[in-house]
Amino acid sequence: MSTIRIDNVRKSFGGFEVVHGVSLDIADGEFVILVGPSGCGKSTLLRMIAGLESISSGNVVVDDLVINRLPPRERDIAMVFQSYALYPHMTVRRNMAFSLKLAGAPKGDIDRQVQAAAEILDLVSLLERKPAQLSGGQRQRVAMGRAIVRNPKLFLFDEPLSNLDAKLRVQMRSEIKELHQRLRTTTVYVTHDQVEAMTMADRIVVMNAGRIEQAGTPMDLYEKPASLFVAAFIGSPSMNLIHGRIEDSAFLSDAGARIPLAANAPVTSDPVVLGVRPESLHVGGVGPAFGECRLRVVEPMGSETLLAATLLSGGDGAHGGGENIMILSRVKERYAADTTVRVGADPGEFHFFDATSGRRLE
Amino acid sequence: MNEKNIFCYLMVAPALLVTALLGIYPMLASMVMSFQSYDLLAGQRDTIEWVGFENYRTILADDRFLQTISQTVIFTILAVGIVVSMGLFLAQVVNAKFRGRAVVRTLIFSPWFVPPVVASAIWMWLLQTERSPINAVLRDLGWTSGNIRFLTDPETWGPFSIPMMSVVAVRVWNGLPFVIIFLLAGLQSIPKSLYEAADMDGAGILQKFRHVTLPMLRPVLMVLLALLFMNGFGHFEMNYIMTQGGPRNLTNVLAVWSYQEGFAFFRFDNAAAASGIILAMTSVICAIYLRLQYKDDLR
Numbered sequence: 001m002s003t004i005r006i007d008n009v010r011k012s013f014g015g016f017e018v019v020h021g022v023s024l025d026i027a028d029g030e031f032v033i034l035v036g037p038s039g040c041g042k043s044t045l046l047r048m049i050a051g052l053e054s055i056s057s058g059n060v061v062v063d064d065l066v067i068n069r070l071p072p073r074e075r076d077i078a079m080v081f082q083s084y085a086l087y088p089h090m091t092v093r094r095n096m097a098f099s100l101k102l103a104g105a106p107k108g109d110i111d112r113q114v115q116a117a118a119e120i121l122d123l124v125s126l127l128e129r130k131p132a133q134l135s136g137g138q139r140q141r142v143a144m145g146r147a148i149v150r151n152p153k154l155f156l157f158d159e160p161l162s163n164l165d166a167k168l169r170v171q172m173r174s175e176i177k178e179l180h181q182r183l184r185t186t187t188v189y190v191t192h193d194q195v196e197a198m199t200m201a202d203r204i205v206v207m208n209a210g211r212i213e214q215a216g217t218p219m220d221l222y223e224k225p226a227s228l229f230v231a232a233f234i235g236s237p238s239m240n241l242i243h244g245r246i247e248d249s250a251f252l253s254d255a256g257a258r259i260p261l262a263a264n265a266p267v268t269s270d271p272v273v274l275g276v277r278p279e280s281l282h283v284g285g286v287g288p289a290f291g292e293c294r295l296r297v298v299e300p301m302g303s304e305t306l307l308a309a310t311l312l313s314g315g316d317g318a319h320g321g322g323e324n325i326m327i328l329s330r331v332k333e334r335y336a337a338d339t340t341v342r343v344g345a346d347p348g349e350f351h352f353f354d355a356t357s358g359r360r361l362e
Numbered sequence: 363m364n365e366k367n368i369f370c371y372l373m374v375a376p377a378l379l380v381t382a383l384l385g386i387y388p389m390l391a392s393m394v395m396s397f398q399s400y401d402l403l404a405g406q407r408d409t410i411e412w413v414g415f416e417n418y419r420t421i422l423a424d425d426r427f428l429q430t431i432s433q434t435v436i437f438t439i440l441a442v443g444i445v446v447s448m449g450l451f452l453a454q455v456v457n458a459k460f461r462g463r464a465v466v467r468t469l470i471f472s473p474w475f476v477p478p479v480v481a482s483a484i485w486m487w488l489l490q491t492e493r494s495p496i497n498a499v500l501r502d503l504g505w506t507s508g509n510i511r512f513l514t515d516p517e518t519w520g521p522f523s524i525p526m527m528s529v530v531a532v533r534v535w536n537g538l539p540f541v542i543i544f545l546l547a548g549l550q551s552i553p554k555s556l557y558e559a560a561d562m563d564g565a566g567i568l569q570k571f572r573h574v575t576l577p578m579l580r581p582v583l584m585v586l587l588a589l590l591f592m593n594g595f596g597h598f599e600m601n602y603i604m605t606q607g608g609p610r611n612l613t614n615v616l617a618v619w620s621y622q623e624g625f626a627f628f629r630f631d632n633a634a635a636a637s638g639i640i641l642a643m644t645s646v647i648c649a650i651y652l653r654l655q656y657k658d659d660l661r
Contacts, residue, residue, distance in 0.1 A: 052558050073564035085559035089577040098573070099563035146563070 002063045002153040002186050003028050004049065009058035011044050019044055020210040021058065029184040031177075035197040036207035036233070042190045043158055045207070049188060050079050050156050062153060073102075078147035079156040082163065084139045086131040086146070092118075093127040096145045103150070117149040120179070137168045144176070148183060155180075157189040161196065173199060194234050198222070206230050224351075228358040231275045231351060237306060240281075240325040242274045243355060250314075251350075255322040257291055257314035262347035266361040268354075275351035278328035282344045283307070283335065290314075290345035293325065298335045305329045312340065389641070395634035402628035417635035426611050427619060431639065434615040436521050437601075438594030441533045442587065448534065449541030454575075456542060457549045474539035482603035485532045489513050489604075516609045523612045525605055533600050541586065548582030549575070581658070588651035592644040616640045 004026040011019040019041040026032050034042040047053035049060055051072035059066050067075050078099075086095050093114055100110045118124045121141045131139055140160060147155055157176070161169045177200050180187055191197055197204045198218045205215040206229070213233075214226040225231035231239045244253035246267065251259045251274050259274070266272075281290060293309035307327040327343065329335070352361040396418070399411040421427045456467050473481065488496055489512035500506040515524040552575065560570045576583075598617035601607060607614030607622065616636055624633030 050558075050562060052561060072558075072561040073566070077562065079559075079562045081555050081559060083553065083555050085553065085555035087556065087559070087574065087577075089580070098560075098565075102564045102569060146559075 004154065004186065004188070005059070005061040006045070006049070007059040007061065009045065009048060009060060010056045011041070011048060011053065012056045017056075018210050019048075019056075022207075022210075022212055023058075024205060024212065024215065026186060026188065029186055031180050031187045031189065031200065031202045032205060033189045033191060033197040033201035033203070034205045034207055035191055035194055036213075037192060040207040041210040042192075042207045046079075046156050046158055046188060046190045049154070050077055051075050052079075075154075076152050077154045077156060078150060078152040079158065080140075080143045080147050080160045082159040084131075084143040084160075084163075086139060086142055088131050091128050091130055092123060092134070092142050092145075095131070095142055096123075096127075096149045099146070099150045113149050113151075114145075117145045120148065120182070121145045121175075136164050137172060140164060140168075140172055141175075144179065148179070148185075152185070155185050155187040157187065159191055160189075161191070162193070169196075176200065195236055198234065204234075206233060208233075224360070225275070226360050228273060228275075228353045231353065231360075235277055237278045237326050237328060239275045239277050239351070240323075241353075242276075242311075242323050242325070243271065244274060245269070245271055246352075253311075253314070253323060255311075257311050257323065259290060259314045260288065260347065261350065265347065265350070266352050268361065271355035272361060273353040273355050273358075275353060276325075276345060276349065278306070278326040279330070280345055280349040281325070281327040283327060283329050283331070283333075283341050284344070288344060288347060290343045292340055293327070293343045294340050295335055295337050296324075298337050300334075303330070305333075305335060307335060309341075309343070392634045392637050393641070395630060396638045398631060400629075400631040400634070402630060413631070417631045418638070421623075421632050421635050421639075426614075427636070429611055430607075430614045430616055430619045432521060433526070433611075433613070434595060434640075434643075437526065437530060437533075437597070437613075437615055438591060440526075440530045441537065441597075442590045442594055444530065445534045445537050445541050445590065446583075446587065448538060449545050450579075452538070453542045453545035453549055454571075456546055470542060471539045473536050476536065478536055478599045479603060481532065481536045482600050485528075485535075486513070486604055489528050489532075513605055513613075514609050516612065518612065525609060525613045529601055529604055529613050532604065533597070536600070537590075541590070544586050545579065545582065548579045552578045584651060584654055584658075588647055591647045595643045595647070596640050616643075 004024075006022055006024040006026075008021045008023050009019060010017060010021050018039075022041070022045060024032075034045060036042050044053055048055050051067070051070060055068050060068055062075070062077075087098065090098065096114045096117060097110045100113060105113075114127070115124070118127055121144060123138070123141055123145055126134060126138060126142070131142065134142065140163075143160065160176070161172050164172060173196060176189075180200075189196075189200065198221075201218055203215060204218055204221050206213040206221065208229050214221060214230045216224075218234075221230060221234045225234060225239075228241065232241060242251075242253050242257075244251055244257075246252075246261065246265060246269075249261050249263065249265065251261055251265075251272075253259070253274075276290070283293075291314045292312040294312055295307050295309050297308040299306040299308075305328075307329060309325055309327055311323045311325055335341075353359065354361055397412060397414060399413045399416075452470055456463070456470060476484070488494060491497070491509050491511045491514060494509065494512065496512070497506070497509045500510070510524065512528040513525050517523065556574050556578070557570055560574050565573060596617050597615060598621065601613055601615050602618045602621065605613040607618045616639065620633045620636035620640070623636060624630050
């Protein structure tokens with residue numbers, strides 16, 4: 001159980017800076033997920049916490065101790081790798097016992113701890129097998145077993161689910177979350193999958209190009225994305241973003257569609273981006289008018305239907321538009337492609353961003 | 363047989379033919395000869411005289427031959443042991459990233475560019491008692507008072523002698539690059555994440571070597587050891603060129619003994635019997651290797 005303070009940490013590879021002064025406080029027992037596209041620096045940051053990557057400047061502090069210069073083995077941190085990195089020549093038991101054995105723990109303790117971890121992760125029947133004889137999901141669990149067996153201060157996960165198929169990924173996601181709820185060990189988890197981030201995290205840290213874009217609870221990020229990047233990254237399907245400006249309490253898109261706004265919409269003469277989530281758009285008569293749309297593609301998914309549509313005109317009926325938008329309908333209805341529908345939306349659910357800086361406008 | 367199969371056979375045919383003609387046929391002919399009386403000095407005979415195991419009995423009754431067998435084993439164990447230990451260390455050095463790696467790599471691999479015969483000639487000069495630059499350096503440093511007779515000192519310590527150590531050193535020097543490249547290929551196939559996992563598990567350098575590198579290199583090491591032992595038991599050129607087996611048979615090995623028996627004493631039957639013993643020794647190594655590999659496959 002530990003707190004981590006990441007204080008203005010930078011990382012350069014041969015003069016090329018990839019992490020630009022990141023600061024983050026992680027509370028005791030918190031499950032923090034670093035999420036972002038490939039190359040955003042999230043894995044590098046994780047590896048700096050682990051000690052597998054040196055820190056160019058700044059500090060990583062665990063429980064008030066600066067660990068910058070400590071080798072990984074002195075940090076008391078366990079890590080689950082994307083490739084699992086199980087020792088192929090060792091049985092599951094030996095894989096899990098390895099760290100305890102190196103630490104010189106008595107054999108009785110090792111056996112007891114391995115058994116306890118194996119029971120938590122349902123690995124008891126697999127203890128004498130080698131990694132090659134295990135399925136992907138089982139290997140994943142062994143990798144976690146190896147991490148929890150020594151009861152470390154901190155768990156690090158580096159994209160642990162990306163080698164699993166979709167069904168297993170969903171299952172392991174809840175297993176990891178359950179494990180965290182049970183052990184309450186401070187956890188830092190890296191993924192590029194925003195669904196993983198949304199479903200598992202106490203707090204999500206969205207990274208982009210070596211900087212933190214926003215850190216907050218999943219619902220914070222979903223409801224109040226601080227930037228265009230976060231708006232586009234969080235949520236699936238991603239938010240519709242329409243460029244335009246605000247004029248006379250209406251949004252005028254670059255293509256000429258005019259969408260009425262609520263009274264509390266920001267007032268600015270600068271170019272803005274209107275963000276509206278696909279699930280905030282409703283086909284038919286519900287809510288104030290967003291506009292007329294032509295449905296291009298209909299993707300029924302059972303409980304919901306994803307519609308790719310083109311905005312024909314704004315809510316006030318004036319012609320214009322032409323923007324492509326996505327609508328997520330949770331109403332059980334059969335939609336037909338190439339039909340024109342009215343789309344409603346609550347202007348209170350609109351997001352506005354400065355088109356130049358990308359920052360959120362309130 | 364379909365077209366693809368015919369093509370495959372055609373592709374391996376030249377290699378098979380060469381192996382059969384230059385490898386398998388002489389080996390079989392030599393084995394057959396080891397059961398015949400074949401003394402060139404005795405003149406030509408019309409009939410082949412079969413003598414059963416007589417040739418083997420003759421050479422095994424020869425103390426000089428028995429000494430040669432044990433020396434062949436000692437030479438091989440020493441050379442293989444040293445070359446593999448140094449190879450393991452240097453392969454890690456070559457594998458590491460550091461400034462000047464290219465230079466170090468070139469230096470380490472350079473003995474490979476020297477054919478064994480040339481290497482032997484160079485080292486004969488370097489180890490020549492009166493003119494050896496090594497002796498000169500040792501004397502200048504004040505470490506020795508007289509010249510060390512690297513290739514001719516007949517003094518022994520059990521089975522060991524200075525000429526034996528000198529020849530072993532040259533064999534190691536010449537064989538090292540091959541071993542390093544072999545092991546380097548093995549090292550590079552070990553995923554980096556295993557070392558990182560070991561780092562996180564708390565392993566130091568030696569523990570990583572013991573618990574990650576060695577087990578992961580096991581298949582490569584097994585092939586390498588089998589090759590080195592088989593080559594080692596049949597090694598000829600360096601021992602022959604540098605010392606002809608001397609002084610007092612101290613650096614003699616089976617292949618050199620067999621050659622001398624055939625081409626110096628014209629006893630091809632005894633030479634063939636000595637070759638038969640080399641074949642038996644390499645077969646043992648081969649059998650051990652196959653058995654270990656079979657066990658690994660079962661696991």
